Amino acid sequence: MEPDGVSRLLAEAGVDARRLRAVLALLSDGGWWTLADLVRETATSRRAVEALLREVGPQRSGERFRLPPERARAYGEPPGDAPADPVAHLLPGHAGMVERMAELVAGGPRGRHVLDHVSATPETVVRRALLLGARFWLPGARLLCVGDHDLTSLAVAMIHPGVEVTVVDVDDRILAYIDDRAGSLGLDVRTRWADLRLGLPPSAREQADLAITDPPYTPEGVGLFVARAVEGLRDPEHGRVLLAYGASERTPMLALKVQRSLFDLNLAFEAIYPDFNRYSGAEAIGSAADLYVLRPTTRTRPAVAARVEGYGTAIYTQGPQSVEARPSAAPDAASLLNSGPSGEEFEVLVGDWPKDVASRLPRARLSTWLAKPYASSPARVAIAVPAGLGAALPRLLLATRARHVRVLAESPAPGLGALSALYAITAEGGVADAVRLPPPAAPEDRLLRALLDNAHGRLANVWREGLIRAHGHLTKKGARAIVDEVAPWAADVTLLELPEHRLRALPEAVARSLRLAAQEHADGDARDGRDHARDDARGGVEPVRPLRDG
Incomplete structure (x- = not known):
């Protein structure tokens, strides 16, 4: 094709033509480039790159493209250096961490399109952790990851071991994987199950200093995830919410709608780092997203409380709960009821x-049913x-x-x-x-049933009291020590927020706690027997010592 077509695209792009010139520079560097690599390296939408390729007429080898030197010279000078990355100077010192995160990401669960999963690159995840450390004082801080398919929690915990990290996610596979990896690496990462449309887990509310989220890229999804992140901050006036969000350079109105959802929450935009997040996929938005640093104001919490229940369940871009999905047919309630x-x-x-x-029947919302006993x-x-x-x-x-x-x-x-x-x-x-089911007879089954029957209560407390009922010799301190030994993940959590793999592990943990309680009882009896034997050897009574004057 003639360069005139390229000139037309560049002219139509105006000042945003820098993106297209960056694509031309890559095509002209002598190497072969796939479409996906061109999109990701330049943060340019797939449609824009495809339009440019149609006009420039590159050489092609399978799925790769390049321009011969004589064609490359026709498009002038490359655009020059891009804006400085805020943590680019820190990244060379963490090359090993990028490699480790690449292994962790490769071993993690595959993304689910109905949850809008697109994996951030391992380098992006490390850069998020580095930015947190460069911008905030992290020793002793608490971080809440509102959704974590990208495994940002693991990167933060490895780079900043003084940070206590909590992850809330609806995908039990991700929670199980994070727990397994954090356990093997000795990281302080806690996992909680939550469908954010139904609420934030009690143990994750008002406890974090910082929150980070990479939500579904719809106004509803961004608004809901950020609202839940604010609910997780213990001091909103000093806390921050970091948000990954991106839109195609062709759809500024979509970006405006999302930003309006943030304005509705009375959040201040403290910083926006363009194209900070890079992805393996999401080519419609250039495989890139900006990183927002949002600061709550005194009006943010009231706005969250007023709006959080109004987001509805359709928050995704794909699947049955996408914002464009048609409502499902109403149930045949008469026959069901x-x-x-x-x-x-x-x-x-x-x-x-x-x-x-x-x-005439009373009704309850799903979120209310989960939040408190009826x-x-x-x-x-x-x-x-x-x-x-x-x-x-x-x-x-x-x-x-x-x-x-x-x-x-x-x-x-x-x-x-x-x-x-x-x-x-x-x-x-x-x-x-x-x-x-009817009440069970076996002791281990009775204790397990007591936990399942009190799902809204704090698990460790209910468990402790159940052990004391089963073994009356136990003190509260002793019973709690047993719970902490067999289930350290039970502290400060309710049964309703446990990931599925923890629920499945509960029967064996309960049985083990009862064995430890019985063993402690037996050890106590043995100690008592030794004490009695010692007393008998001494005649059973301590001799009376004479009183001294003075």
Whole structure:
């Protein structure tokens, strides 16, 4: 093609033509470049790079492109150096950390498109950790990662071991992987399950000094994740929220909508680092995103409280919970509510049921059901779980004390096997019935059941009291020491925020705690026996010493 087509694209881009000239410079450097590499290296959208390639007519070898020297000279001088990276001078000293993060990222769970997962490059994750240390005083600080598919938590914990890191995420696979890697590396990283549409876990609220998030790139997704990040700050006036967000240079209105969602939360834009985050994918936005440093104001928390429940469940760009997805069909509520093994009526409806169905029944929101125990003790409860919220179902069942729970869900929910000690569950199609099992007889089963029956309580406290009931010789201190030994992850957490792998590990941990309690009892009896034997050898009574004058 003639250079005139290229000139037209450059003229149409105006001052933003620097991106296209950066693409031309790469094509002219003598090397071969894939489309994905051109996008990522220049932070230019895929559509813009494709349009330029059509006009420039490069040489091609498979999926790689380049310009011969005689063609390269036609496009003038390269654009020159890009703006300085704020931590570029620190990165050479952490090359080994980049390699380690590359291994951790490669071994992690594959991304889920319905959760808008796109992996940041290992270098980006390390640079995030370096920026935190360069901008803030981190010794003794607490960091909250609001979603962490990129494994930023591990990079921060390795580079800044004095930071206490908490991760909240809806993907149990990611939480299990972070726990496993953090354990093997000896890192101070704690994991909590949360679907942020239903709330932030109690143990993650008002505890962090800094929060970082790379949310779904919709106004709803960014607004919700940042709002939850603010809820996690213990001192909003001094805390910060770091946000990764990017949009194509072709869609400034989308960026404006997202920024408006941040303005609505009364957040100050302290800094924006352009194209700081780079990704393996996300070519529509140039495989890059800016890094925002947001500072809450005195008006931020009231704005969060007023808006956080209004974001809804459609926050993603893809899948059943995308902002453009059509609402699913309403359930056949009449048949669902009027049938059951006992013929009794349901007493409470949880979730989003049609307004004209069973209008006389009390209703509760999913978020409310998870947040606190229901005021009464209904025997039969019906729960409607929208598409995309299936991971919440095991927690919704744990939060329910009813004898019979009927669930309407559009897809099978993972993790129900962890509830086998609490419910007998049968499922057909999109309907599941969970019937509470009778109280067990075995001691280990009774203690496990006590934990499952009190899912809203602090796990370590409920566990401690259960051990004392099972072994009356234990003190509160002794019982808590046993819990800390067998389940250090149980401190300051409720059962509802435990990742699935922790729920599955609970029965064995409970059994071990009972064995340790019994062993301590036996050791105590043995000590008492030795003391009695010693007393008998001394005649059983200590001799009376004569009193001294004075």
